[in-house]
Amino acid sequence: MSGTVILTGANSSVGLHAVNHLLEDYPQSTAILTVRNATDSDVNTNSLRSIVSQYSNARVSIVEVDLSDLSAVHKFADNLSASIAAGEYPPLEAIICNAFYWNLIADPQLSIDGYEITMQVGHISHSALVLRLLDRFGPDGGRVETLSSIAHYRRKNSMTQFPPEIPSDLNQLVVPPPNEDKQGWGSHLYGTSKLIITIWTYALNRYLQNDPKLSNITAVAINPGNLMDSRAYRTNTPTSLRVMARYLMQPLLPFIRRFLDNQFRPSSAAAIDIIDLGLGKAHAGERGYFTLLDKDEPDSAALDEEIQNQIWAKSMEWAKITKDNCSLTAAFG
Template identity: 50%
Template sequence: MGTVIITGANGSLAIPAAEFLLRENPDITAIFTVRDPSNSDANTVHLRQILARYPNVKTSIHALDLGNLAAVQRFADDIAKGITNTQYPPLKAIVCNAFYWNLVEGPDFTDDGYEKTFQVNHVAHASLVLRLLGHFGPGGRVVLFSSDAHWPGKNSLEKIPPEIPSDLERLVKPPPDPADKKAALCFQRYANSKLAITSWTYSLNRHLLKDPALSHITAVAINPGNLSDSRALRTNTPGVLKVAQRFVIQPFMPVLRLLSDPTMRTSRSAGEDVMKLALGIAHPGERGFFTHLKKEKSSPESLDEGEQEKLWAKTLDWTKVTTGSTALKI
């Protein structure tokens, strides 16, 4: 049936997504990447427990640090070689689930010299996808992760609206945060990464459609919803948000969904929808932006074709992807 890659596969959404994938598609080959594959990571142990329930499905867990672009390139090369050598069947989907944010400190920088939120969320995934485009089978799909945060005014944590600056280098090399704007800029960096992902999805689709050999691959950006049980709300976040998740968001999710955020739901519901998109169970052959499984328009800024192409060109520069490292004509 093909190979599915899921990054950040021990995350809150990814674990139920993986379980859905293995339960509903026993003929699949599933490659799961995590930053820490050792048993010292409780979340990786949980992922292994899920995989153990499906011993007849071909699965593997790989270390992948998206904060290291050389590691991304090595991983992509290994997967490409494995597909060429028939170790793995051609790709069915790449699910770019891994993410990073830091709402209390920052900006953080990777060894590549890029701001970590933007590199992990956008640059590293773009590098992975571009390097593997020549190894998809028929009807392949790329699933990228957006958020309501990409649209100004839609996320309650927003203090400064997301934007793609005229100097795109500021996305990967932002200046230090002024003390009085630290919290606001921390969230804006996350929102900017989601805006960039959404914008880049349109460029990716446009370039895929120009190439008859790759036009069968479709890319979608999904806003999976705000997840009431996500570990993200307890990771690199202020104490007030951790308390709110435990005492307000989780116990009152049905009320919050009705009164303030109709996208709010559990990680399990979101994970299953993501896999339905990835496998073409939902919206086969469709491209574009989705909230849950509903196709929608994304923010006005993300739809600016001129800005999309500027970001496309700059992303190629950041990823160091050239004609020799992707099947796409660039």
């Protein structure tokens, strides 16, 4: 397949490695790499440009898209849709929803759209992007890949005493209350966003399979592992967590992987799985939840069709998706 691949968060820790693998091993693909800040002053985007410069024949566009601003997401979708229709880019073969946000040191922050930013960047804007562009996949279909996490399971973990949850009032997902435990609550919001992403991915698959024109598109959610070299551990995190990640977990990573838990691994390893699964080289034609590259069972909420329907309906509302801007007719009854 030689279509267009969208990768969000392309200048992130795992994103940089993913771009390198994409350009090295899939040279036939056209890459559209989105970043929040594409100015020359952004050190992370300059690192991305440095990687891209090593592949002189690559077909690559770096595009600034602020996922905390839905108007920017819809504008990007409009422009790309028109460009594909005009033949400026080949049809889509993959949308890889890699970007995310967390804040473990402050109260929940709201975007200009009025949504908690962790949920908007990780889920709402990605759902808008995907649903706006489904009709720009080629006749052979392709793949939508979302980024889940082991943190999506509704149980306590080492980062927080507050497990992910689905509140009775779903609007609390986008306007959550504050909590005195900033790290614990920020981790909770992150885990909850990953739970919602996973549920939504299962709903998306159900609707895709019921739509004759789009049934060749498969959706997968991947838990890429615990990436202790991620810049996330240096951004919006308490000092104790930064110190633990840099001076304890990273040096001991080979021991931890061999004897304790192979889900702890470097971003470079996760990036390969993300690209290979996202482009269908791994598990071609399959759907569902994966831990690394192993098919796995998600939290039970992701398999509950009633919960799927509730999350799906609210996500459409939050993302401003309507019959007029989405080709997935099966999703509208």
